[in-house]
Structures are given as structure tokens and as C-alpha cells.
Amino acid sequence: MSSPRRMGPENSKTRFLLLDIAERLMLEEGYAAVGIRRVAREADVTPALIHYYFRTLDDLFLALIRRRSEQELEAQTRALESGRLLHSLWAYNSHPRGAALNVEFIALSNHRKAVRAELVSYAERARELQREALANYLRARGIDPEAIPPLALTVLISTVSRALTMEDAMGLTVGHEEALALVEEYLQKIDGAPAPETD
Amino acid sequence: MSSPRRMGPENSKTRFLLLDIAERLMLEEGYAAVGIRRVAREADVTPALIHYYFRTLDDLFLALIRRRSEQELEAQTRALESGRLLHSLWAYNSHPRGAALNVEFIALSNHRKAVRAELVSYAERARELQREALANYLRARGIDPEAIPPLALTVLISTVSRALTMEDAMGLTVGHEEALALVEEYLQKIDGAPAPETD
DNA sequence: TCCTGCGCTAAACGACTGTTTAACATCCGT
């Protein structure tokens, strides 16, 4: 009967390579640089091969987001085990690579609704994990969750750290020093003093 | 001698129309949708006419950013006259249109360096104006500018409000309520209680 | 009336895009 189009397996080495290239292009030249033919050229491969692994360009983007999301959720889980949780969350959301990719994905999601749905779903999962960890963390320190709701902290820490990272990346740093000082002061009120140097 | 290519004037009605269309496209479909031919089609006009007003596609983008920047600086100047400055700044940066365009421009600036320079220059001017207004505002209220540096406030307010607006636009609202409450509490500490209803 | 300049277009150049269809080469299990 209908042989519904042959497709490469999800765990293929080549498939990974293609995703790596797509991610690199997205970072270096923006999402508009990511296309079937461009990725193919960069991988020294034919456009048709891209379609062998990803039915369509949208599928490529979705696969890219999914891979990224899982990597990030895993890394975040590690970050949530830190003894100074707020600082750890701040640092985690300040990785330039992640912040830059986020901007691209958001812009991309403006006209690819499948992408948007995937992005939101990931963000919601991440936020829930952070909420849970923060709730435990605050409780253990005897802080009233009514005065400082974990979800609010999650949102504020991630948005501010990501925004600053992004601005840094584009060479806009006015006021960062002052903002960082204010934030640090606040984080320390909850996390306590920094751990002593271990040299 | 060399007649260096005829060009339309900067104050032309048509030119404005073209910029309007480009801006609309950017909002609705992302920056990748903005192109010579697409704008021309949308304006029911020939591609050549776009080149008559904008030497190149990059020039179109630059003109778009400049117009936007000037509009925003003007609107911001009005916002800075408010009696409750922090709330006013928060509201000003929460306009969906501005926030969405910002994301697009930032993504665009990833591979158009002229765009990036223009963006940063605008942001720096805006930040300086806010710094000045905030410094006066805080001084008038007897608040120590060492404890709460105006620049830090500028950065935090604009990044958080923009981020929340952007998340709203894409349907991600987890934790917004809680974050807003926390922010509002903080803003009120400085701005004072909200003005009584005038009905 | 003629002329100049302005707003705009027609037509083409060369290059790029996503996608499909058919088929080639190679390796594996039988």
C-alpha cells in the first residue's frame, strides 16, 4: 500500500549534526539564516537529505526547540540543587547562549504558531520546577511564602537575568553595574552571605 | 557629472505609508516578512518604488528604527512628567506594540550590525533621560540615591515590564499575577498610594 | 508652449528558497 515516505531515525548521528548546524546558524546569523538549503550547504550535504530527517522546515525548528528544551530542563535540575538557590537560578539564566537562542525563538514564534506552542510549554514546565524548588527552599529558611511568593521570584529572576545577558550581548551595558548591585543585595538577603573562598 | 541616482524626499507621504506597512508586517509576521517585494506588494506599488525611497533594504530598516525611536523618545518624555514616576515608567514600557517591535529589532540586529548600532544608541539615550528624571524624582522625595540608584531602577523597571508584556503576547502568563503584586508593592513604597479615583 | 523635475513603472538580471520524485551506492542478515 501507500509507502508514506521514507524517513531517517531520530537517533541518527547525521540528524544530530544537522541540528547542531541549525543551532549555530541561529546564534550567529539569526533564525532567518536557518533554511533547508543553507543547513544542507553548511553540512556539505544535499537539501533532500534534510527532508529525509525532517519532513519540513517547521519540523526542523520544532526538533531544535525540543532538543534545546530537554537539555535546559536537565541543566536546570542540576542548578536547583544548589545551596544558594537564588544565585544559582540567576547564574543559570545568565548563560549567553541560552539567552540569545531564546530571543531568536521568540521572534521566530511570531509567525510559526507550532513553535510558539512548544516554547510556551517548555517555559511552563521550567517555571513549575523552579516554583517547587523555591517553595521548599524558602520554607526551609523560615521565609513567609505570602510575603515572597516563589512564582514571583521565579519570574523576576529569570526575566531580569535574561534581559541583562541579552543586552550585554548587543553591547548595551548602561546601568548594568548598578542594577546588578541592587539585585545582588536582594538575593543575599535570602541566600545569605557568599560561601567563603576555598583556595 | 555623475547623476548619482534619483531619490525621493524624506517627508513624502508615500514614504510614510511604506514605513507604516513595514512596521505592520514586522509586528504581524516577524522581521523576515519585511522585504522590498513584500512591502511593495502590500502597498500596491512596484519594487522599484521602494528603492526610490530607500536605497537598500538595510536603509528601510534603519529608517524604520529611527522613526520608531523618535516617536518613543517623545512619548517617553511625556511619561516622565507624571506625578507617580515609577508607575508611569512601568506603564510606558508595557505597551505591547513597543515590546513586540523591540523583540523583532533585537533579533534583526543579530545579523545587521547597522541596525544594532542604531538600537543601542536609542536605548542609551532613553536610559539617560530616565536616569535624569528619576534622580530628580527621588531627591524630591528624600530618598538616598546611594541606596536606590536611579540607573538601577531604570534598568529593572524597563526590562521586567517589557519581558512580562512580551510573555503575555505569546500566551505565557504563569506567575505574572504574583510577580506584578510584588512589583506593585515595591513601586508603591516609592511612588506612594495610588491617586484617588476621580469619578 | 516648451522644459524640467518628480513620482512612479516595466522589464529584466541572477540568485535564492522549500519541496518532491526517482534512483544510486553501500552495508547486513540470510
Place this chain on the structure above:
DNA sequence: ACGGATGTTAAACAGTCGTTTAGCGCAGGA
């Protein structure tokens, strides 16, 4: 050694794109 699956390609279809060159039609001033 043969048959089938796997990874990959060649070639084409039907679009899109930015840009340039030459020239049209019509206004206002001389």
C-alpha cells in the same frame, strides 16, 4: 550471493528575493 533496508544524491518545479536600468506621464514654472 541475493534481497532488502539505509543513507544519500541528482534533477527538477514553482516560487521568492534584492537590485538596476531605462523610460513613461504629468505637474509647475519660464
